[in-house]
Structures are given as C-alpha cells and as structure tokens.
Amino acid sequence: MSDSNAQLIERRNRLLGRHVSTFYDDPLHLVRGDGVWLWDAQGRQYLDCYNNVAHVGHCNPRVVEAIHQQASTLNTHTRYLHEGILNYIERLTATMDASLTSAILTCTGSEANDIALRMAEAVTGHRGIIATDATYHGNTALVSHLSRSNIPEVGFGLEHFFRYVPAPDSFRIEDVSGEAFADHVAERIDELNKSEHGFAALLICPLFLNEGFPAQTEGWLKPAADVVRKSGGLLICDEVQSGFGRVGSHFWAHQKQGVIPDIMVLGKPMANGHPVGATVTSEDTINTFRKKFRYFNTFGGNPVSCAAALAVLDELQEEQLTQHAKTVGDYAQLRLNSLKKKFPFIGDVRGSGLVFGAEFVNRPNDTASDKTPAVEFTDRVVNVMREKGVILSKLGRHKNTLKIRPPMPFSLDNTNQLFDTLDEVLSEHANEIIKA
Secondary structure, eight states, X not given: OOHHHHHHHHHHHHHTOTTOOOSSSSOOOEEEEEBTEEEETTOOEEEESSOOSSTTOBTXXXXXXXXXXXXXXXXXXXXXXXXXXXXXXXXXXXXXXTTOOEEEEESSHHHHHHHHHHHHHHHHSOOEEEEETTOOOOOSTTGGGGOGGGOOSSSSSOGGGEEEEOOOOTTTSOOSSSHHHHHHHHHHHXXXXXXXXXXXXXXXXXXXXXXXXXXXXXXXXXXXHHHHHHTTOXXXXXXTTTTTTTTSSSSSHHHHTTOOOSEEEEOGGGXXXXXXXXXXXXXXXXXXXXXXXXXXXXXXXXHHHHHHHHHHHHHHHHTTHHHHHHHHHHHHHHHHHHHHHHOTTEEEXXXXXXXXXXXXXXXXXXXXXXXXXXXXXXXXXXXXXXXXXXXXXXXXXXXXXXXXXXXXXXXXXXXXXXXXXXXXXXXXXXXXXXXX
16 A cells, blocks of 8 residues: 555544545545546556446536536525426436326435335335345435444434345345245235334335346346235335446336336436435325425535436437447346356356346355355455456445446447456466365
C-alpha cells in the first residue's frame, strides 16, 4: 500500500470512524471516470466491471449537461410546484405495468424500501415481512432487519416482525419451477398469521442478485407471488440492482419473472450517481399510505435529481442499451462457459444481460453434495484482477461467486479484455484451489 493510501486511510479512520469498509486488500484511490473506465491517483486506468451506479457510464455527457442546466436554473423541494418530478414519474411508469402509476422519490434505496414496508402495513394492516436469508435491502433501522447478516447488535427491537426463507440456489437446490420456494414462503406466511403481527409483504430482488443471481426459468417467481396474493399480502420487488434494462431481455427483472409487483423499489442507477431512489406503486396504494403516514423528503424529487434521472432514461432508450445488454450478456455467457470447460474449479456460470459471474468450488468433481465454496480463492481472484486493472467483486451466501455488473455501455471489446484477463489470472493461480 502506498504512503498516500495509508495517509488517506488514517484520515478516514479519524474523520469517518473505524471499520468503514473499502474494496480490495490494497484499496483504490480513484480520481476520475469516463464511460466504463476509471483512473487512480497515480494515473493508472481500470476497466470497471462492477459499478452499476454509473448506469449509463461514468460522467455521461447527457447526464452531466442535464445536471448543469437544471442546477443553473433552480433547485428546491417538492412543496413548490415543478414539472420536473411529474415529467419523470410519467416517463418512468410508462416502462411498467399499467397498475404502477405513482411514486414517491427519495435519495436512497434504503429510504425507498423503508417506505415500501410502511406502505404494506398501511394497505394490509399487518407488519409481518418475509425476505430471503441471504439478501440485502438497505440500512435504515427497519430495513436493516431484512438482511440476516446486517441485523444490528443493538437497535429498536424490530426483529420480531421479520421471517426468512432459504435463498434460491440453482447450483445446489433443485427447484426448476419455483414451487419449493413458494412452499417456504407459504410456511412463513402461516407462521406470521399465527402471530400477533400478521402477514404484510414478501420483499425480494426479482433477480436474487445478492443471493448469487441463481439460474431461473422465466416465470420462476410466479408460484411465490400467487401464494402471497392469496394470503392477502403484497409483493415488493426491489429493482435497485436489477432494473433499468440490465437483464437485457426486459427493462425490469420482474417482467422476466412473469410477475407484477404491488410495490417497486428503485435506487442506485436511477440518476447515474446523483442520489435518487423511488417507491413506485398504484394510485390507491400511494393514497392509502399518504393518508396513514406523514412523509416528506426535503431532497427527494428535487428538480436537479429529476433532470439527471430523466437524462438516464433518455440515454437508455436512445442508445438502445437494453438490447445492447442482451447482446453483450449473451457473449459473456459464451466466454464464461469456455472458461468453465477449461477450469474444473468453476462449478457454475450464470447471469442475465449485464450481470453475470462464475461460482468457484474446491472439489467440483465429487458428488453434488460436495460443492465446497472456494471462498478464499474467490477473494484472491478479485484482488489479482484489481492488480491487473479490472474491477469486479464477489457475492452470494458464501461470497464465492464473481459479481460482474458493469456500466451499460460495456462493449464486446471490453468483454474480451475482462475474460482474457480472467483466463490469465485463473491459469496463474489454479494451483491454489484445494483438490479432492
């Protein structure tokens, strides 16, 4: 680690508090971005295969200009009338089912999920929430309990409102139709309905991205959605990571899953790095929420944020980036499967559009029950890739699946650079895998 990085980390510890996380064994000090590229303080260039926040590319000119123009004109909150927020919500909801007509804009996905849970209580009169046991949906006092690995040691005693179902795992758990997952949901619903809390909602990422984006047939989530609806609960789809064309086949991942959510939650990529989130639902649901809860957000839906978010929609549609994500994603699957044939420790490859990855295992040639996650090896691969100028990460229950989720303009040439480098790294470090 360079002296400058050491000094920055010392300042972070003093000014931000200790235990603030950084990526990689040798943290990156980034100073500039452009498209799918990032540069560090020493001028070294990196291929960004991770950051979906810069959804249409780092420092996208259309978004930068929209922010500049609106910031030069007016910025205030939504207690004054302004067309910007109305124009944006109309454009946004036009990409969704006709039942999803209205939205509350926030600054983060955490806030948006917090609102979604309160909406579910307002509509159903119940507070019981179901999530998977290997997910993440944000960090407010309420929302943090959705993530079993993120539950605070101290807090406000909200954990009794939550129940968890096993996260889908297509590599280890056979559930081709989604019926087994739906059965788990039904069990937790029954448990909540026997409690004083009742059942309000199932909240999931329709791509199950933090769970390792398991392979699923189209419509896989429909059995669980049917169980939720029959029980009088709401389906909340958190599309913070999976939305805005990333899956390639559809603009929203829930469309690929064959379901229509009662509430959608959006965040990170909405405005290409400008802090914007949203809770989208029907007019009836939003009015029920507004009647039962007083909610105002000073910065949510401000004119500059809406201008940035609208520019992202323009860029996605005019540059046909959803179709582009499918083309590049299909090619990425070919490259991944070629690597799987070459390296037996790649136990599984999966993905949809511009989110894809490979799961590493220690003993892939034994029985199906012996697919031991190669956690340390995966971490090593991520760090060596960073040393070679390619930024990616890892995720899943065991953190042994590569998380590759680049900005949407990521090209076929970028894909070749990524997998040529990965091939090189895996060849150099193959002897580090534990053999059976």
